[in-house]
Amino acid sequence: MLEFKAIKINKPEEVNLILGQSHFIKTVEDLYEVLVNNVPGIKFGLAFVESSGACKIRSEGTDSALQKLAQENALNIGAGHSFIILIGNAYPVNVLNAVKSVPEVCSIYCASANPVEVLVAESEMGKGIIGVIDGAKPKGVEDAQDKQWRHELLRKIGYKR
Numbered sequence: 720m721l722e723f724k725a726i727k728i729n730k731p732e733e734v735n736l737i738l739g740q741s742h743f744i745k746t747v748e749d750l751y752e753v754l755v756n757n758v759p760g761i762k763f764g765l766a767f768v769e770s771s772g773a774c775k776i777r778s779e780g781t782d783s784a785l786q787k788l789a790q791e792n793a794l795n796i797g798a799g800h801s802f803i804i805l806i807g808n809a810y811p812v813n814v815l816n817a818v819k820s821v822p823e824v825c826s827i828y829c830a831s832a833n834p835v836e837v838l839v840a841e842s843e844m845g846k847g848i849i850g851v852i853d854g855a856k857p858k859g860v861e862d863a864q865d866k867q868w869r870h871e872l873l874r875k876i877g878y879k880r
Contacts, residue, residue, distance in 0.1 A: 721842050725852065726795050728835040730788060730805055735832045737804040737811050738851065743823040744769055744777065746802060750824075751779040753817045754804070761814075762807035764789035770799025770845065782807055796837050798846040800825075812878070829853045 728736060747767045754761055764785030766778040776793045780786030785805045792803050804818070811830035819827060829835060833854030839846050861869070873879040 766793035
């Protein structure tokens with residue numbers, strides 16, 4: 720029997736997340752190193768769902784509240800070898816390529832500050848992520864005013880000159 724669920728990620732509005740899949744227990748330590756080496760002073764919590772052996776939620780972080788929240792989300796998702804990173808004072812764009820370059824990282828499902836639902840399939844063997852719902856439906860196509868807002872925002876937050 721196969722059951723499908725949509726699991727909401729629990730996080731504060733200002734917190735960004737990266738959700739991915741990996742294949743090895745050392746993911747936790749390697750992701751920790753990548754995050755602290757790419758953004759000095761970064762606040763984050765990460766959790767990894769071990770899917771063999773002890774089958775524990777493994778976690779690390781620089782912020783205990785974000786680490787606890789990452790653990791709770793990983794436990795709710797429960798999909799083997801998945802990981803979640805909750806970021807408090809940086810953006811996924813600051814670390815995403817470095818996270819993707821970790822040898823044991825297989826894929827990234829999303830990187831977002833939006834509300835996210837994780838689509839999970841569960842069988843007798845366990846759970847697996849099928850995909851994600853990231854944010855809301857489109858409300859139209861941007862016009863000239865929207866383009867100007869986007870242009871100004873990127874410069875205000877330092878991503879364009």
